[in-house]
Amino acid sequence: MTTRKTPKTPRKAAEPKAAKAAAPASKPRKSRQRVPKSTDAGADGQNPFRAAMRRTRAPEPATLVIFGVTGDLARRKLLPAVFGLWQDGLLGSAFNIVGVGRQEMTDEQFGDYALEALKTSKETDAPQPGSLEKFRELLYYEYGEFSEDEVYHKVQTELDRAESTHGGRKNALFYLSTPPSLFEPISNGLGRVGLQEEKDGWRRLVIEKPFGRDLASARELNDAIHRVWDESQVYRIDHYLGKETVQNLMAIRFGNAIFEPLWNRGYVDHVQITASEDLGLEGRAGYYEEAGVVRDMLQNHLMQLFSLTAMEAPSAFEADAIRDEKVKVLRAVKPIPAERVPEVAVRGQYGPGTMAGEKVPGYKQEPDVKRGSRTPTYVALKLEVDNWRWQGVPFFLRTGKRLPKKVTEIAVVFKRPPLGLFPGGLERNVLAFRIQPDEGVSLKFSSKSPGQEMVLREVVMDFRYDAFGAQLESPYSRLLLDAMLGDATLFPREDEVDHAWQIVSGILEAWEGEDAPAPKFPNYPAGTWGPDEADDLIGAGRRWRRL
Numbered sequence: 451m452t453t454r455k456t457p458k459t460p461r462k463a464a465e466p467k468a469a470k471a472a473a474p475a476s477k478p479r480k481s482r483q484r485v486p487k488s489t490d491a492g493a494d495g496q497n498p499f500r501a502a503m504r505r506t507r508a509p510e511p512a513t514l515v516i517f518g519v520t521g522d523l524a525r526r527k528l529l530p531a532v533f534g535l536w537q538d539g540l541l542g543s544a545f546n547i548v549g550v551g552r553q554e555m556t557d558e559q560f561g562d563y564a565l566e567a568l569k570t571s572k573e574t575d576a577p578q579p580g581s582l583e584k585f586r587e588l589l590y591y592e593y594g595e596f597s598e599d600e601v602y603h604k605v606q607t608e609l610d611r612a613e614s615t616h617g618g619r620k621n622a623l624f625y626l627s628t629p630p631s632l633f634e635p636i637s638n639g640l641g642r643v644g645l646q647e648e649k650d651g652w653r654r655l656v657i658e659k660p661f662g663r664d665l666a667s668a669r670e671l672n673d674a675i676h677r678v679w680d681e682s683q684v685y686r687i688d689h690y691l692g693k694e695t696v697q698n699l700m701a702i703r704f705g706n707a708i709f710e711p712l713w714n715r716g717y718v719d720h721v722q723i724t725a726s727e728d729l730g731l732e733g734r735a736g737y738y739e740e741a742g743v744v745r746d747m748l749q750n751h752l753m754q755l756f757s758l759t760a761m762e763a764p765s766a767f768e769a770d771a772i773r774d775e776k777v778k779v780l781r782a783v784k785p786i787p788a789e790r791v792p793e794v795a796v797r798g799q800y801g802p803g804t805m806a807g808e809k810v811p812g813y814k815q816e817p818d819v820k821r822g823s824r825t826p827t828y829v830a831l832k833l834e835v836d837n838w839r840w841q842g843v844p845f846f847l848r849t850g851k852r853l854p855k856k857v858t859e860i861a862v863v864f865k866r867p868p869l870g871l872f873p874g875g876l877e878r879n880v881l882a883f884r885i886q887p888d889e890g891v892s893l894k895f896s897s898k899s900p901g902q903e904m905v906l907r908e909v910v911m912d913f914r915y916d917a918f919g920a921q922l923e924s925p926y927s928r929l930l931l932d933a934m935l936g937d938a939t940l941f942p943r944e945d946e947v948d949h950a951w952q953i954v955s956g957i958l959e960a961w962e963g964e965d966a967p968a969p970k971f972p973n974y975p976a977g978t979w980g981p982d983e984a985d986d987l988i989g990a991g992r993r994w995r996r997l
């Protein structure tokens with residue numbers, strides 16, 4: 451995304467740049483609003499999940515500064531998440547947002563933009579009467595070139611202004627919701643004007659994914675970030691960790707006595723981790739052509755799901771104890787040098803096809819995609835873990851765009867019973883964590899079907915999240931609140947990110963290196979479950995789950 455766009459929603463004419471830049475530092479603040487009570491479902495009129503959080507968690511007064519606030523992520527996810535937290539009274543006694551972008555806009559115009567975003571996003575909680583207008587009072591906007599100091603001075607001025615209503619504190623959470631190429635320039639810009647210094651309040655940096663584009667660039671970015679920030683101030687976000695159902699994986703594994711004894715090579719045949727998407731490119735060619743599925747999904751979201759499934763129990767539910775265990779299992783993954791890639795990985799790119807009865811274009815026909823594009827939109831990978839728990843148990847990971855449906859699932863497939871006493875029934879028990887949609891956990895097993903004969907049938911025990919009677923929290927709400935509270939438990943640490951890059955490095959080398967053979971793309975029609983080679987990867991006697 452290098453071209454400058456016009457604002458994405460109708461707005462009033464932009465105020466001249468000079469007039470905005472010359473606004474006095476002492477411009478009067480809008481009065482801070484009392485946080486309204488929620489009318490979400492729940493006995494006390496609140497979203498029960500959030501009400502539970504409210505009792506124990508309240509951040510200090512703070513400013514959330516979103517760089518790239520005019521982008522897709524901010525519009526569809528971040529602003530709705532912040533609005534929901536604020537409406538439920540979770541953002542403490544004083545809070546405001548400074549949106550930062552490259553487009554010229556006044557605070558007023560930004561208010562219109564943000565409200566339009568809230569009204570159109572599917573993720574926005576039902577607003578209470580008048581609450582959108584009250585929320586608008588918290589919104590400020592600054593713009594400029596991210597390579598120049600001026601915009602950071604403007605941000606500093608915003609923090610100075612907020613001080614009086616924030617109890618003399620200048621706490622700030624800087625959220626980098628921009629293309630990854632801007633992470634380092636923005637971090638440096640903040641550093642040049644001293645915005646990382648914690649003299650008069652905490653300062654934290656949230657960095658979106660992908661963190662780097664390969665192992666070398668991730669390390670360079672990490673070093674650059676550390677030249678400005680202490681690791682304790684850095685929150686690398688992977689929104690999959692904010693999903694309730696992903697956290698539930700730890701709850702089920704380590705909060706029950708019945709699963710862990712089976713969670714090993716003695717009982718588990720293999721594990722399948724799937725993140726399939728029915729969507730195609732959604733106008734994100736500029737980003738996706740550079741990234742491809744390995745950087746977009748595999749290196750981060752799927753590696754997180756893998757490490758949470760395969761790790762040992764942490765000694766405590768604390769950031770470093772959990773991160774230590776995740777790193778240990780990532781280190782135990784059998785290395786995948788470029789020569790091994792054909793054995794363990796399959797790539798794909800969708801061609802034209804049919805989705806829900808509608809014809810859809812292939813990847814190469816999507817707007818702004820190069821006609822000869824080699825960008826993969828599908829990957830399947832076999833991981834082997836060289837440790838006592840998992841020796842000989844393959845983990846199969848797959849993710850892709852334009853697959854038949856949106857579903858993310860972790861399925862633990864158990865070994866066959868040692869003796870087949872009865873006819874019928876299923877081949878193997880499966881414990882499946884439905885991360886999304888239709889969130890829940892199911893266990894498949896065989897049962898006698900009614901009748902004279904001892905014939906088995908496959909049955910399912912199913913737990914559904916909607917049994918709790920509450921809508922699940924957006925992962926961004928959870929993670930934003932955690933970052934405001936200084937809780938890094940659900941954010942990947944630098945060594946986790948590094949090890950995840952190490953695992954996929956050979957794949958990138960084999961597929962993108964100078965001598966890499968040209969792929970035969972497209973190799974799956976949109977609306978199908980990916981290339982046929984993925985079936986060979988999972989091997990004889992096993993098959994991918996049809997979800």
Ligand SMILES: NC(=O)C1=CN([C@@H]2O[C@H](COP(=O)(O)OP(=O)(O)OC[C@H]3O[C@@H](n4cnc5c(N)ncnc54)[C@H](OP(=O)(O)O)[C@@H]3O)[C@@H](O)[C@H]2O)C=CC1
Pocket residue numbers: 451452453454455517518519520521522523524551552553596626627628629630632658659660689737
């Ligand atoms: N969108 C999504 O669903 C998800 C996105 N992410 C990550 O979030 C981050 C943001 O993604 P997304 O919102 O989709 O990206 P977008 O391309 O929509 O834009 C992000 C923002 O960056 C600005 N921007 C782009 N290029 C420049 C530039 N050269 N100089 C200054 N500003 C620039 C855009 O300004 P303008 O509006 O003027 O173009 C916009 O404000 C990325 O790191 C992405 O990987 C992570 C998970 C999901």
Ligand SMILES: O=C1O[C@H](COP(=O)(O)O)[C@@H](O)[C@H](O)[C@H]1O
Pocket residue numbers: 689727746747858
């Ligand atoms: O990070 C990303 O994730 C989304 C999928 O997220 P989900 O929460 O809807 O499963 C993906 O579409 C996008 O390409 C990627 O950048």
